[in-house]
Amino acid sequence: MAMIPRTSGLAVDFAESLRAWAKRIKRDGLMLWFARNHPRTPWYAKALGAFVVAYALSPIDLIPDFIPVLGYLDDVILLPALIWVAVRMIPADVLAESREKADEWLASTAARPRSLAGAIAIVVLWVVCGAMLALWVWRVLAAGG
Numbered sequence: 001m002a003m004i005p006r007t008s009g010l011a012v013d014f015a016e017s018l019r020a021w022a023k024r025i026k027r028d029g030l031m032l033w034f035a036r037n038h039p040r041t042p043w044y045a046k047a048l049g050a051f052v053v054a055y056a057l058s059p060i061d062l063i064p065d066f067i068p069v070l071g072y073l074d075d076v077i078l079l080p081a082l083i084w085v086a087v088r089m090i091p092a093d094v095l096a097e098s099r100e101k102a103d104e105w106l107a108s109t110a111a112r113p114r115s116l117a118g119a120i121a122i123v124v125l126w127v128v129c130g131a132m133l134a135l136w137v138w139r140v141l142a143a144g145g
Contacts, residue, residue, distance in 0.1 A: 028083050029056045030102035031095065038094045045089035052082045054117050 032049040035041050041049070056079055065071040087095065 025080055025083060027099065027102050027106060028087060029053060029079075030105055031098040032083065032086055032090075034098040034101040034105075035090050035094055038098065040094050041090055045086060048082070048086045048089065052079070052086050054121055055079065055082070 029052070033053045036046045036049045036053065063070050063074045065075075090098070
């Protein structure tokens, strides 16, 4: 009879920590969604929060996931960092109220919201970057290399 290798306690703890961290990121993204409508949220926190939420819920990534290593950097580093900055801009009572709403939403809904505006913003950003690259290449070639 084949023995099934057991996972060490450290690996299990690390996996649990990662799952908890991912749940907090998801909840805080939704919390920003609710905080952006709160009247006591400062305008700059609303603006950053709206950008972060649109980006997080966009079905299109700024850096596509199929690009090795770089594709996941936005999900692992950029998005949590932006959420962290946005959360620091919001008053504590607004955070508590918005987190409560996010927890209720997560408990009652299985579907992940999508942001059409976020997808459009990412597509526009890629088109602008592509146009700038094309313009640069054209100028280099027109100047004779």
